Amino acid sequence: MKFGGTSVADIGRIRNVAQHVKREVDAGNEVAVVVSAMSGKTNELVGWAREMAPLHDAREYDTIVATGEQVTVGLLSIELQRIGIQARSWLGWQIPIRTDGAHAAARIQEIDGSELIRRFGEGQVAVIAGFQGLAPDNRITTLGRGGSDTSAVAIAAAVHADRCDIYTDVDGVYTTDPRIVAKARKIDKISYEEMLEMASLGAKVLQTRSVELAMVHRVRLQVRSSFEAPDASLNDDGSKNYFPGTLVCDEEEIVEQQVVSGIAYSKDEAKITLVKVEDKPGVAARIFGPLADNSINVDMIVQNVSDDGQSTDMTFTVPQAELARAEDIIQKVRQDISAREVRTDTNVVKVSIIGIGMRSHAGVAKTMFKTLADKGINIQAITTSEIKVSVLISSEYTELAVRALHTAYGLDAE
Ligand code: ASP
Numbered sequence: 001m002k003f004g005g006t007s008v009a010d011i012g013r014i015r016n017v018a019q020h021v022k023r024e025v026d027a028g029n030e031v032a033v034v035v036s037a038m039s040g041k042t043n044e045l046v047g048w049a050r051e052m053a054p055l056h057d058a059r060e061y062d063t064i065v066a067t068g069e070q071v072t073v074g075l076l077s078i079e080l081q082r083i084g085i086q087a088r089s090w091l092g093w094q095i096p097i098r099t100d101g102a103h104a105a106a107r108i109q110e111i112d113g114s115e116l117i118r119r120f121g122e123g124q125v126a127v128i129a130g131f132q133g134l135a136p137d138n139r140i141t142t143l144g145r146g147g148s149d150t151s152a153v154a155i156a157a158a159v160h161a162d163r164c165d166i167y168t169d170v171d172g173v174y175t176t177d178p179r180i181v182a183k184a185r186k187i188d189k190i191s192y193e194e195m196l197e198m199a200s201l202g203a204k205v206l207q208t209r210s211v212e213l214a215m216v217h218r219v220r221l222q223v224r225s226s227f228e229a230p231d232a233s234l235n236d237d238g239s240k241n242y243f244p245g246t247l248v249c250d251e252e253e254i255v256e257q258q259v260v261s262g263i264a265y266s267k268d269e270a271k272i273t274l275v276k277v278e279d280k281p282g283v284a285a286r287i288f289g290p291l292a293d294n295s296i297n298v299d300m301i302v303q304n305v306s307d308d309g310q311s312t313d314m315t316f317t318v319p320q321a322e323l324a325r326a327e328d329i330i331q332k333v334r335q336d337i338s339a340r341e342v343r344t345d346t347n348v349v350k351v352s353i354i355g356i357g358m359r360s361h362a363g364v365a366k367t368m369f370k371t372l373a374d375k376g377i378n379i380q381a382i383t384t385s386e387i388k389v390s391v392l393i394s395s396e397y398t399e400l401a402v403r404a405l406h407t408a409y410g411l412d413a414e
């Protein structure tokens, strides 16, 4: 069971979390609970580190920001004990959750679950701090923002859990953002592949890395709300219903497969256009090589055929937070490739349709392009994979585009 920041935001909510845990324990389950810091806490800690010095030692940053979770594991353990459940808190280093040494963005390498499993046998509930681990040199690491989802999946894999329940402030994964589409529907079951695309294309409900890990280890993930009454999973007839949220699972488990399962959007992209670059071998490598060397992730790329055989435009997108750095790098290579000009645009949004049904259905992209055309929305760039199509459009059309596509693919709730 994993509880995010809003679910442990204050003493009252932590008591509520304890009731969810109690329900599972009473049902005869062995339980490990992973918790985040109280909502807003990590931001405050990050702010303090920055205030002390904008550029600071990442090892000390981790020492500071890992403390938020230490508070919540202690509090939850006390509350569980108070209501008669044997509980013990665990920090990352005590298990240990071994990571690499990439401070502030560490990746989990190994978790020995044997001690936790032994304690389950004694009837103990393990209350584990999310987001943190132990570097090879025994310093504290953190996994990157939102990392406690990943902690939870990794723990679930390490103790061979039947399920990993991610409790959050929404009651599941929706076909699109319910804040902009009132007719968005909760998805009952979604495949790992689709969830991975949804998360990386802008749906904020799960950290992308956690879905990746769940897919690799085949951990069944269930996204559900911590705000429903702890006993709301009882049906009217008193039988237990443990699947009220969204189950992220193997595609074989999904009987009724939609062609398009969801629509995501991301305003985090920025567009860069190199006007009139030479059309000859090696140019793309000279543009994208230096960006890669500086760890800037390029997402969409469009290059036109030149009509004169001499020069063409090259357009691509980078994360908005990296735009200034990327522009700097591109200005340096501009002369080298005799590009006339560099243009940037941050008023763009990437809208994506996602669905494993696309693998076997023709005409899915056509519907997308036609729908956008009917609304007079111009497409600036396109990328596709086996199970998604993304388009870059002007950000003023975000709502219009997402709503129209939601209807076009038959996703609207009645
Ligand atoms: N507390 C950490 C953060 O805010 C980890 C998490 O909540 O998943 O990023």
Ligand code: MG
Pocket (backbone or CB within 6 Å): 004, 005, 036, 146, 147, 149
């Ligand atoms: Mg989170």
